[in-house]
Amino acid sequence: MSAPGNKDIPFAVSGATGAMGGRMAARLADLGYRQRLVVRDASRAPNLPNADAAEASYGDPEAMRKALEGASTFFMVSGGEANDRVRQHTDAVDAAVAAGVERIVYLSFLGAAPEATFTFARDHWHTEEHIRNSGARFTFLRDSLYLDFIPGMAGSDGIIRGPAGEGRVAAVARDNIADAAVAVLTSGAHDGRAYDITGPERIPLRQAADELSRITGRSISYYSETLQEAYESRKDYGAPEWEVEGWVTSYKAIAAGELDVISGAVSELTGHPPMSLADFLGQHPESYRHLLDR
């Protein structure tokens, strides 16, 4: 199928072994597009019609340049959290431009800003800035917290613990993000835009716990930790300080109101409304199974 762009391969999709990139690759294949899957391990690349895989990681610019050669649009999934993620991302963007990529659609995060409370959202802002200045056409998809993650926030003890206070978040399902992203990719009309991609309802985590109680038939609660309690309760995970900071500040950003955002982008881009938490739980019983196995 034809698509915006002048190269033989309309789309290159990174992170195709993961949840978002995998959804994107499957949707583009269903639409009949030719694509290059940019993966770190080709043996784990999805097997899709009109797709070939090239191995590259963001930290290897030469491999990235080769992997992206011949592609018009690069759908760039943000990489796994790392202390040097911004450098990895900027290297990957430079490699894309060197390969002749014309457009980069970057999966960013809601509220990406240099001083965002959520420290990982700062990486997204620095990546966006680099893309803005790269010379490539671009669109940023700033997704909210994944709705898919909400059931997993409750531990097997049935408690969601975090320093989110009574702050609200309009979490969005990965499937809705992928639908919106495909609409952007397959049209040439979104250059220079940044879209907030959110769910339909701003809810406090206490309400998310109530929703989980309703669907599981078990009492699920929310405990609003103090910041001190949040660092303390995560200290035994053995994670480096920057990572714990990212985890704790994801809740702190909710408390600060930085994720208290609803946008109409999913409906506008896809023609259908995004899922609510109740919709998601109804469709994905596997997401809360850990709360049933006691």
Ligand SMILES: NC(=O)c1ccc[n+]([C@@H]2O[C@H](COP(=O)([O-])OP(=O)(O)OC[C@H]3O[C@@H](n4cnc5c(N)ncnc54)[C@H](OP(=O)(O)O)[C@@H]3O)[C@@H](O)[C@H]2O)c1
């Ligand atoms: N909005 C949210 O709530 C939220 C939550 C968590 C994360 N995120 C961000 O959103 C991204 C996509 O989410 P997802 O659900 O698709 O995550 P995912 O299922 O973990 O998939 C991440 C994908 O990115 C690839 N990847 C990671 N680091 C890379 C690197 N340095 N170079 C090249 N490829 C790399 C992974 O490859 P391998 O299979 O080889 O590991 C995988 O295919 C995440 O990577 C993270 O940055 C967002």
